[in-house]
Amino acid sequence: QSVLAQPPSMSGAPGQRVTISCTGSSSNIGSGYDVHWYQQLPGTAPKLLIYGNVNRPSGVPDRFAGSKSGTSASLAITGLQADDEADYYCQSYDNSLRGSVFGGGTKLTVL
Amino acid sequence: QVQLQQWGAGLLKPLETLSLTCGVYGGLFSDYYWTWIRQSPEKGLEWIGDITHGGSTSYNPSLRSRLMISVHTSRTQFSLRLSAMTAADTAVYYCARATGGVVLPASFGPWGQGTLVTVSS
Numbered sequence: 001q002s003v004l005a006q007p008p009s010m011s012g013a014p015g016q017r018v019t020i021s022c023t024g025s026s027s028n029i030g031s032g033y034d035v036h037w038y039q040q041l042p043g044t045a046p047k048l049l050i051y052g053n054v055n056r057p058s059g060v061p062d063r064f065a066g067s068k069s070g071t072s073a074s075l076a077i078t079g080l081q082a083d084d085e086a087d088y089y090c091q092s093y094d095n096s097l098r099g100s101v102f103g104g105g106t107k108l109t110v111l
Numbered sequence: 112q113v114q115l116q117q118w119g120a121g122l123l124k125p126l127e128t129l130s131l132t133c134g135v136y137g138g139l140f141s142d143y144y145w146t147w148i149r150q151s152p153e154k155g156l157e158w159i160g161d162i163t164h165g166g167s168t169s170y171n172p173s174l175r176s177r178l179m180i181s182v183h184t185s186r187t188q189f190s191l192r193l194s195a196m197t198a199a200d201t202a203v204y205y206c207a208r209a210t211g212g213v214v215l216p217a218s219f220g221p222w223g224q225g226t227l228v229t230v231s232s
Contacts, residue, residue, distance in 0.1 A: 002155055036218040045205055046156070048220030052212050057220065089156055093216035099171050100216040102156035 003028060004090050004103035011109040012080045020106045022073045022090035028101060030071035033093040037066055037075045040087040040105075049088070050075060077108075085110045113138025117206045117223035119191075123230050129193040133206030133223050140164055140187040146209040146219055147180060147191045149228075151202035161209050161217070162189055196230045203227050 005023040012018040022035060029035060035053050038046035048057055050066035053073065065076045073092075077084055090103040119131035133145070146161035160170040162180045170178050179192045193200065203225045209217035 032214065033216060034212060034214045034218075036216075038219075045222035045225050046219075047222070048218055051210070051218035051220075052214070091156075091216065091218070097172070099169070100158035102158070104155050 002104035003094055003097065003101040004092060006088075006090060006103040006106045008104065009107045009109065011111055012077075013111045014080055014082065016080045017076060017078045018080060018108065020075045020077075020088050020090075020108070022075070022092075022103050024071050024073075024092060024094075026071060027096040028071075028092045028094040029068065029073060031095055033095075035066065035068050035073035036091045037064075037073075038089045038091065040089065041083075042086070046089060080110055082110050084108060113208065113221060115206050115208065115221060115223040117204075117226055119226055119228075121227050121229060123196050123228065125197055125230060125232055126195055127230075129191065129196050129200070129204075129228055131191045131204055131206070131226055131228075133189055133191075135187040135189075135208070138208075140184065144209045144211070144217070145182065145189045146207050146217070147204065148207060148219065148222075149200075149202040149204045150225075153199075154202070157202075159191065159193075159204075196228075198230050201228060201230050 037050035039049045040046040053068040094101045117133040141164040144163040147159040177194045182189045206223040207219040211217040
């Protein structure tokens with residue numbers, strides 16, 4: 001059971017928009033800690049996709065957008081493409097566990 | 112463009128000590144801190160700990176008693192040692208660069224290629 005809850009799977013057709021949620025609590029996201037998002041393509045290491053809740057590293061298309069409110073965060077992907085098919089993970093800090101924590105991951109399927 | 116390359120033994124017997132090293136190439140070593148993360152089907156992604164270039168460490172409390180992370184600044188490398196390994200420690204282990212912002216936590220990227228570590232008798 002991950003500290004940050006994500007839907008195990010989501011799907012969408014090419015061109016559609018999907019939003020992946022990351023639900024935490026008052027000891028992590030709700031305490032104002034940043035949320036980061038990672039994309040993991042099959043057989044590869046995770047790659048930083050969004051940092052500091054809303055910021056995209058150089059090279060990440062603006063089809064990916066992060067947001068945060070209260071004890072939750074979201075990753076929106078617009079204009080879905082076939083190569084967006086991957087696992088997506090959120091990360092934050094938990095002051096009870098005293099360290100970084102991750103969501104359980106969401107497997108995104110492009111139909 | 113910074114790249115991380117990691118190496119170390121991938122098959123251990125119970126109670127043996129895991130030793131992994133991560134080399135950092137093509138980037139500034141002293142401007143960041145450096146982290147270890149593992150991934151297993153049972154536990155997902157799990158932060159292990161991190162170290163600054165000056166050697167200050169921060170460890171996952173659940174692993175602290177068995178864990179040591181060290182840095183070799185002159186060689187731009189950092190290492191992980193995790194003792195008393197059990198089957199529950201079987202996972203893919205990753206090294207990564209940690210970039211801290213104004214607010215915790217640091218974000219992680221880029222990552223090393225990963226090392227599958229299996230603990231089996």
